[in-house]
Amino acid sequence: MSVAAFVAPLQAATPGADPLAEKVAGDATVWATGQNAFSFPAANLPDAERTRFVIGNSFFKRNWVEAPASTTARDGLGPNFIARSCAACHLHDGRGAPPPWTEGLSDQPPLALLLRLSVPGVGEHGGPKPDPVYGDQLNTAAVQGVKPEGRVRLRWEPLSGKFADGTRYTLHKPVYEIDQLGYGPMAPDALVSPRVAPQVIGVGLLEAIPEAEILANAKAQADAGGAVSGRPNRVWDAVAQREMVGRFGWKANVATIAHQTAGAFLGDIGITSTTFPNQNCTPTQTDCQAAPAGAHGTQPELDPKTFEEVVFYQAVLAPPARRAAGSAQVLKGQRLFAQAQCAVCHRPTYTTAEGPFPRLTSKALSGQKIWPYTDLLLHDMGEALADGRPDFLADGSEWKTPPLWGVGLFHDVNGHRRLMHDGRADGVLEAILWHGGEAEASKQQVLRMKRADRDALVKFVESL
Secondary structure (H helix, E strand, O other), X not given: OOHHHHHHHHHOOOOOOOOOOOOOOHHHOEOOOOOOOOOOEOOOOOHHHXXXXXXXXXXXXXXXXXXXXXXXXXXXXXXXXXXXXXXHHOXXXXXXXXXXXXXXXXXXXXXXXXXXXXXXXXXXXXXXXXEOOOEOEEOOEEOOOOOOOOEEEEEEEEEEEEOOOOOEXXXXXXXXXXXXXXXXXXXXXXXXXXXXXXXXXXHHHHHOOOHHHHHHHHHHHHHHOOOOOOEOOEEEEOOOOEEEEOOEOOOOOEOOHHHHHHHHHHHHHOOOOOOOOOOOOOOOOHHHHHOOOOHHHOOOOOOHHHHHHHHHHHHXXXXXXXXXXXXXXXXXXXXHHHHOOHHHHOOOOEEOOOOOOHHHOOHHHOOOEEOOOOOOOEEEOOHHHOOOOOEOOEOOOEEEOOOOOOHHHHXXXXXXXXXXXXXXXXXXXXXXXXXXXXXXXXXXXHHHOOHHHHHHHHHXXXXX
């Protein structure tokens, strides 16, 4: 597949039922705006599956409580945790953000932003090697009788620059400080990487993109011989029990929604499942090990049926249709997006096949022409964004191209416009200015654009 094939859909509207690609999820697209824009099921979902969607939604939003409790259906929170429910981080099925700050410093604990931890070396199945004391992420809350792992403080350093027309801008670089460690110091060579919770819409459609298409993206970029040369991550999937191409997570370090869900229940809420039956307590954390388990001590705390309903719910959350797709300013921005080679990494369109676990998704998602604007590949994004932390095949400067659908609705849904893996960018233009590495040439084109062109480019991305 050539680079031209990536950008052709952007260069001219073609005859057909959807010439402006307003139906970003094909027949699954919903026409919605406002705070609940990300919370609707696929428009073509059968009635029987809509009932399943409602059930999964209730579990996604449910707050878990400490054990022992009078109910065994929702106890088992912790021992260490970040949130009490899935929806606490993915509020309205949307996107998290860093905590607010004043005068460059925030003491408010992050909720929808977590810190991944590891030490140099290779862990189980080729993944990161956890910190020996704190494991693979820092949990800032705990149940009674258990110490929180630590506190995160966040400060911001201003970075100033200007466009070719003289317009000045200021970016803010986040600096993370960890203190009040509950179990002594971290390893001296500990690696820390912040990750903000992404929007949940369209994940079932992304899971249904044929693996051959992702590999074709890498081949097309390599064959083009330019600076952009993405590569797939290959990761271990605990549900499929095999190595697969990564699609989810900021470094494409997760292959399926099922693995992502089981991992989040364990890591973020402290809820065990058949996929991950053991609590995330390291040998040093004796209070964590001694804490009571949910469901009267039986395993798992999350029963298989509930787990499957939560996975299904996420899989069929529908991306909303584009807005103002035919306006002159948006069409101009669309041309500039292609001209700046943004569409090489943010590949516009695919046709879906079937997901890896048919029982956990819907046939309604198959055979849909979708417009997510991602190649699902890893790219070197330069020193400014590097976290120095490997994750399977991803190195310390590589990040997955995130899908762009829904970007223009983040403020409606979650009240902010924070972008990038840690929410450092306030809006589309700042996100572009953080690009480097393989995307440096594209950023330089944007820096040379006139204000009217920059505004049009932003309006196009926000229409997706």
